[in-house]
Each structure stands twice: as structure tokens, then as C-alpha cells.
Amino acid sequence: MNEPLTNGAEGRELIAFRVGQQEFCVNIMAVREIRGWTAATALPQAPRYICGVINLRGAVLPIVDFAVRLGLPGSAPTARHVIIVTQIHNQQVGLLVDAVSDILTLNDNAIQPTPDVASDLVKAFVRGLLPVDGRMISLISLDHILPADERQAA
Amino acid sequence: MDPMAAIRDTFFQECEEQLSELESGLMRMEGGETDQETVNAVFRAVHSVKGGAGAFGLEDLVRFAHVFETALDQVRAGKLDASANAVRLLLRASDALADLVRCARDGATPDEAQTTSLAAALKALTNGGPTDDGHAEDDEDDGLGDLTFLPLPVAVEAETTRPTGWIIKFRPLADLYGNANEAALLLREVSGLGPVSVTVDTSSLPDFADLDPEGAYLKWTITLQSDCDEQAIRSAFEFVEDDCELLISRASDQADEASLPQPGVDEGGAGSAETIRSPVPIMAANATASSDIPTDADVLAMIRKAQQSVSQPDHDQPAARSRQGAPPAVDGTSSKSDGGSAVGATIRVDLDRVDRLIDLVGELVINEAMLTQRVMEAGLARASGVAAALDELEHLTREIQDSVMAIRAQPVRSVFQRMPRLVREVAAMTGKQVRLLTDGEGTEVDKTVIERIADPLTHMIRNAIDHGLEPTDARLAAGKPEEGVVKLTALHRSGRIVIEVADDGAGINRERVKAKAIERGLIAPEAQLSDEETDNLIFLPGFSTASTVSDISGRGVGMDVVRRSVQSLGGRISIASRPGAGSTFTLSLPLTLAVLDGMVVSVAGHTLIVPLSAIIETLQPQAANVHTLGTDVRVVAMRGRYIPLVDVSMALGYRDAPLEADKSVALLVEGEGGIRAVLIVDAIQGQRQVVIKSLEANYRAVPGIAAATVMGDGRVALILDVDAIVSVTRTEILRGDALRAEPFLLQAS
Numbered sequence: 024m025n026e027p028l029t030n031g032a033e034g035r036e037l038i039a040f041r042v043g044q045q046e047f048c049v050n051i052m053a054v055r056e057i058r059g060w061t062a063a064t065a066l067p068q069a070p071r072y073i074c075g076v077i078n079l080r081g082a083v084l085p086i087v088d089f090a091v092r093l094g095l096p097g098s099a100p101t102a103r104h105v106i107i108v109t110q111i112h113n114q115q116v117g118l119l120v121d122a123v124s125d126i127l128t129l130n131d132n133a134i135q136p137t138p139d140v141a142s143d144l145v146k147a148f149v150r151g152l153l154p155v156d157g158r159m160i161s162l163i164s165l166d167h168i169l170p171a172d173e174r175q176a177a
Numbered sequence: 178m179d180p181m182a183a184i185r186d187t188f189f190q191e192c193e194e195q196l197s198e199l200e201s202g203l204m205r206m207e208g209g210e211t212d213q214e215t216v217n218a219v220f221r222a223v224h225s226v227k228g229g230a231g232a233f234g235l236e237d238l239v240r241f242a243h244v245f246e247t248a249l250d251q252v253r254a255g256k257l258d259a260s261a262n263a264v265r266l267l268l269r270a271s272d273a274l275a276d277l278v279r280c281a282r283d284g285a286t287p288d289e290a291q292t293t294s295l296a297a298a299l300k301a302l303t304n305g306g307p308t309d310d311g312h313a314e315d316d317e318d319d320g321l322g323d324l325t326f327l328p329l330p331v332a333v334e335a336e337t338t339r340p341t342g343w344i345i346k347f348r349p350l351a352d353l354y355g356n357a358n359e360a361a362l363l364l365r366e367v368s369g370l371g372p373v374s375v376t377v378d379t380s381s382l383p384d385f386a387d388l389d390p391e392g393a394y395l396k397w398t399i400t401l402q403s404d405c406d407e408q409a410i411r412s413a414f415e416f417v418e419d420d421c422e423l424l425i426s427r428a429s430d431q432a433d434e435a436s437l438p439q440p441g442v443d444e445g446g447a448g449s450a451e452t453i454r455s456p457v458p459i460m461a462a463n464a465t466a467s468s469d470i471p472t473d474a475d476v477l478a479m480i481r482k483a484q485q486s487v488s489q490p491d492h493d494q495p496a497a498r499s500r501q502g503a504p505p506a507v508d509g510t511s512s513k514s515d516g517g518s519a520v521g522a523t524i525r526v527d528l529d530r531v532d533r534l535i536d537l538v539g540e541l542v543i544n545e546a547m548l549t550q551r552v553m554e555a556g557l558a559r560a561s562g563v564a565a566a567l568d569e570l571e572h573l574t575r576e577i578q579d580s581v582m583a584i585r586a587q588p589v590r591s592v593f594q595r596m597p598r599l600v601r602e603v604a605a606m607t608g609k610q611v612r613l614l615t616d617g618e619g620t621e622v623d624k625t626v627i628e629r630i631a632d633p634l635t636h637m638i639r640n641a642i643d644h645g646l647e648p649t650d651a652r653l654a655a656g657k658p659e660e661g662v663v664k665l666t667a668l669h670r671s672g673r674i675v676i677e678v679a680d681d682g683a684g685i686n687r688e689r690v691k692a693k694a695i696e697r698g699l700i701a702p703e704a705q706l707s708d709e710e711t712d713n714l715i716f717l718p719g720f721s722t723a724s725t726v727s728d729i730s731g732r733g734v735g736m737d738v739v740r741r742s743v744q745s746l747g748g749r750i751s752i753a754s755r756p757g758a759g760s761t762f763t764l765s766l767p768l769t770l771a772v773l774d775g776m777v778v779s780v781a782g783h784t785l786i787v788p789l790s791a792i793i794e795t796l797q798p799q800a801a802n803v804h805t806l807g808t809d810v811r812v813v814a815m816r817g818r819y820i821p822l823v824d825v826s827m828a829l830g831y832r833d834a835p836l837e838a839d840k841s842v843a844l845l846v847e848g849e850g851g852i853r854a855v856l857i858v859d860a861i862q863g864q865r866q867v868v869i870k871s872l873e874a875n876y877r878a879v880p881g882i883a884a885a886t887v888m889g890d891g892r893v894a895l896i897l898d899v900d901a902i903v904s905v906t907r908t909e910i911l912r913g914d915a916l917r918a919e920p921f922l923l924q925a926s
Contacts, residue, residue: 061891061892062892063893064783064784064885064892064893064894064895065783065831066872066876066879066882066895067829067830067831067879067880067881067882067895068829068830068879068880068881069879073876075893076872076876076885076893077892077893078887078891078892078893080540081536081539081540081543081870081887082870082874082875083870083871083872083874083875083876083885083887083893084875085875085876114874114875114876115875116875169876169877170877
């Protein structure tokens, strides 16, 4: 169900990005490209965390405001914001984040479990925590970023 | 995929074509068209299947096809009368043959009993005909086209004056290639003048070891069927004149010469005779050949010899050409008789390639729009000839797009042809007598649409026979003919394809439908429904009127599923029913899933596209004509009628407060089933053709939105789902929540 956490015995690469004061990272294999913010077309009846859709070389790409998706306060996107285009199963989804901060190479045993105190929303997306140079970076699983099975409920 | 499997796949693909050819031929025979052409077509189809099956060692298939073919041969020879009964048996045999083909393809076990009994019935039909052995000999003749068969085309040729044509002999010299010319391009150039058949002579090709990579070894003989003058042909070779040996002669001259000797001599003789006549010796090797043929009688012998041994390639070449159908006059008919159905030249192309092309053209259209917009913004358009050039570009882009879309367009015939069998089977199961009439099989629609209407259509036809038509005794009691009629029609209507399935049954029993709907809790008991609304209840999920669940239709999923699959294609389905006279299901689908003509409108700062096909007129509503009904429902008085008004910005949740009617622009639209509504928007920006982009591909379906597109500025714009928006008004205004078919739309407003 989840994307595999490892793609080998050791040494996986992650892209780290910043949203507000927090840092997150995703498996680099899931990232297709990183591009600047362009105005999105709002979708009616979309959840609050869907900024809308943009044109990605002819394909319609939904943009998820990552901060809002995690229940953090969102901010109006500016030209400084970044869209991380990710591949989730057979769909492409753009994540709106503040900035891309780092590319990390880590061993799996560096990943620590998410503490049980975290909120449901956090638990749904955070697969583990990484201590890097005194910073804490949350490892994100992208599986449930889009409201995939809410067709009926929409 | 290994090559053998690929060939096998091709064989099965071709089988499908042959089988549908077979079935449509038999249907024509059933309709009384027992002319030679039809019977031949049917025979050829079975014969081709048999031949292919033999090559793949599919014994069961070959055996059955052989019996079938024998029967058809009898019909062809006029020894067997194509009576209604006989044709019916042949139709069943064609179903069985199709089953066998599919079994062979999927590796399944065929229904032995059915095959055997049908084979027996076919044999019984043909008894008294020639034995199997005698027939097998015929087959060999067909396959080999050996010498005894050869004189035939020539005899025809000698009698008919053939249309003017040219024989071009073309032998490039090494310099031609050295000057960077390409023989293939020249041949293509010639083919532009008219239908050609080209034969290459590779006889001077040395062994690989001796081959000079920059040498020239090939020569071509081109038979051109065209009444152009010699100059036109010469001009094709204009640039290589000095680098090749070129001989152009009238084809009819040859025919004359060929008829001089005894009629048995074929074009091989003509070809050689011409070599003697030719002013330039174009083929060095033929110099010896010309001395070989002093008398006409020798020619025949020589050709025989040439055909038997490959050691005389010069002779073999023209002989081979004549065998493969060089005389153009004969060509037309002969290719038809060995090739089967296809009259026009066709190629098989991988669908992915076509789709890639369509995507690219879509990009081109967007780019063209972007370019136009940029030029307008830069203020260049009026100042120069740019506007005219852009117009030209737009025209061209559109044309390219249309042509590319046309590649995907196919007649609905391929789906319609599956239906007769379905009807036979369902009729047999229900014990009803059914006649299927089809009309408009040639109506073209995008391949994706065709593929995806097959299932809903199957369901609708089953439904029409099982539920629509009454049992035979009830029909007789109602004074109707014993045989029920199901009519399947396809036609183009205002940029969409409309498919109708009509039966002449009892029509919908509205009392029962309503009772059922109340019983299932689908509508409130006190709901007041119009006849049309009652009829459309059958599309609700979980609705089934059949009191017994049969194998054929009804498990309570039927029409609901049909409607959903039709809607997923951007199509609509509705039913019209007259008690005692039958019901008609109408399916309306977009012709293509790739482009649409739309009106660009702005709604609360958003740009939306409204499909042009839905818009009847645009108007400026006057405040005096807008009336409020109940709490928040508005209607517009138009030419004496009150039409519900929908504020698009509210329906899509863009605004909280309704737009003042007189500050807006109104579009009178017509949704499915002729339901009209007035949509109000902030402004109309213009009209354009847009490329449909799926929202579902990366996201999901959005209520009220049919799809998305990319505008000239590179931004995404949404395409309004007019039917969904219109039905909001309908369910809300007229029925409250009585019809809960689309619950999410109620939330939407």
C-alpha cells in the first residue's frame, strides 16, 4: 500500500523541503521535477488544500497546498513558492511548498518512528523522523495526499 | 513478444475482420441479396479463416471451416438454394466459427457438441455436393496460382481495351546515388501521377562479398495507370535524367503486342517483345533474352521454363509480375477477389502512434492560440501582415487537427455488427421472435467512443428484447405481428452522434415503474412525476422492473450501469416511451473525446468554457423578465415561457450572493432530454475550439465540470458540464429531492 521505504539495502535519497517552520522530505524517486509557482485555476467543490490545477506541458496537474494538507496555516502563494511535481501511483500531483532545502542520502536505520502523540493528520502522512544536523525532518509518504476515493462524498 | 506470437495476433485480428465480413454478408443474404458478389464475399471470409488456421495448425477450426466452406461453395455454385432456413443455419455456423476462433485465440476449449451438430447439419445441407477431396483440389488452385491458371488474366486483357497507362523501366546508375538522389523518392513521385504497381528486379545483385556499397544494382518496372502525358513522367525523373536508364512506353502498346501471339501468352511475352522494340537497351541482361525469342511459340515455352527454374531471373521477373496482377484493368477486380473485403488501400497503425500524434496536434493548437494571443498583446496584428499569416496558421492547424482526428474516426459498423448475434441469442433464450433492423452503420465516431459504447449498447439491446418486447402470445393478443422489431439507428446530430435503440413492444408500464420506485424508496410516495420523469426512473441505481431476475438482463444493475458508462463518455441517455407502441432509448455521445467547440465566458473572475453544442442562444436578460419563485429560485420569461435561471457562479460555489440578472449575460442552453435553462455568467469572451484535457487523469471528476482545457495564455480553464448544471435546477426546482439521482449536485448549489 505504501511506497517502499527502501530501494535497496541502504542509502536512499530524499528531497527535503520547507513548509512554514518545519522540514519534510520525500523519496527522490517519487519526484518528477521542481518548478516555480504559476497561477492555478481553482476547482469548484475542491477541498481547501487543493489550490487548483495548472498546465504542465499539456497535462492538467492538480496542486496540493502541502501546509494546508497537513493542517498547518496556509499562505497565499507567491513567485518564491515552489511546486514539487510528484508521481503518486499513476497520477502526477504538484505539491506547493515554501522552498526545497536539501537532498539527503540516508540509511534506513537513521529513520526514527513517529511518536504516538502526533495528530491523526500527521500520522496519516509522516512515516518517520530524521535527525539531520540538529534539525528534525519528517519523512512523508505521498499515498494519501489526494482525496482519491472521495468521489461519492465530494 | 516473439515474432510468431505477433503473427498469430495479426491472424486473429484479421479473423475478426473476416468474421464480421462473413456475418454482414450472411445478413445481406438473409435480406434477400443472394447475388454472386455477396456469396463470394461470404465464401472468401470463411476460406481466409480456414487458410490462416491451417497455417497455425488449428485443427478444430480448419475442420469446421472446411465443412462450412463446402456448404458455401454449393451456394456459390448455385447447387444449393439460399433459402431462409439455409441462411439461418449458415448464420449459426458463422457464430460457431467465431466461437472457435476465439477459443483458439484464448486457448479455451470449444463447445464440441455444438460444433459437431452444426457440422452435421451443414453436411446434411450439402449432401449430394462434391466430396471433400474434390474440394481440396480447388484450394490448391487458389493458393498456388500455377501455370494452368495463368492464361486467364491475359485472356481478359486481350479482350478488354485497358485504360491508357504507362510502363516505365527505370534503372539507376551509380551516379544517381552518388548525387544523393534516392530511387524510392522518385518512385513515390511517379506514384503521385496515378495508381502504380512497381516490381523490382534484383537479379543483378551480386553476392554480398562482391557488393560494391556505392554501386547500383537494382532496376524497377513501374506500371502506371494514368492518362498523363509522357512529359509528366519525364519530369519526375528530370533531375536524374543523366544518371539512369529510363524507358517509358505506353502500356496499351504492350497489350496490343501481347494479343498478337496466341491468347495463351501472357505478359511475360509482352515484356520481352517490348525489349526488342525498345530503342535503348535498358537491361543489359535482356539482350540475351531478346535473341532467345524468335518465334511466338517459343515464348510460351520459355515462360514455362522461366517459371520452373529461378536460374533465369530476367524472365522470372516479368512472369512474376503478370502473376501478381500487373494488368491494371484486371487488377481492380482480382485484388478484390484474393484480398477480401478491403477495396481501398489501408494500413495498420499502432494506436499509440495515432494517439501520440493527436496529443501533439493538441499541443500545436494550444501553441497556435498562445502565439496569436502574444501577437495581439504585442499590438503587431494590425500593423503588418501578421494577422493574415496567423489566420492562415489557424486554418491550417484546424485542418491538421481534423485530419488527425479523422484517422481515429471509424464507422459504428464494427459495434453494430456484433448485435445481430446478440439478438439471435437473446431471442432464442427468451423464446421471442425478433428482427433487428439497423440504420446508419456508416456513421463515424472516434474509436474510443466506439470501443466504449459496445457494452452499454449490448445491455440496451438485451433490455429491449427481454423487457421491451412482449411475449409472442401477448403480441398476437395486442394485434401486433408475431415478430418483434428492434431498431438500432446511428446518426450525427449537431456535432454529436446519436444512437437509438427502439423496440415495438408494450412501452414502459408507468404504474409499475412508479410503484417499484416508491417500494424501493427511490421516490417519495406523494411525488408528482411527469410521464417522462417516470420513464427515466429506470435509470436510477438499484431499479429493476423485471419481477424475475433473468440471465439476460436485470439484476437491478442494468440501466443504472448503462447510464453511468454513457455519462463517463460525456454522453447522455434518455428514454421515450409510448404505451403499447414501444420504447426508444436515445444515446447521445460526443463525436470525439479530444476537442470541442466552446464559448469562453468569465464567471466571478474565472474563465469557463461552455460547449457550443449546448447553447441555443445568448441574450441580455432584462430585470423585468426575471421573476423569483419561492425563496431563491429565479425564472426568466422568454417568449411566453418561464425558464429556470441558473447562476453559474453560485452553482460552482464561486460566489455566495447571486449575480444581478441585468448585469449579466445569459446563455439559453438545452440539456439532455431537451430540458432548457438559462445560465447567467459575468461576460462572454469569445468562441474557440478547445482541446479536452482530462481532470481525472491526475485528479478526479469534479461535479459540474466536464473536463479542462489549456487556454492561449497557458492557463487551465474548466469546461462546464451543462447537463449537470441544468439538472441541478431541475431536481431542485421541480422535484425537490424527489429524484436523488445525483446527490452531489444538490450539495453543489
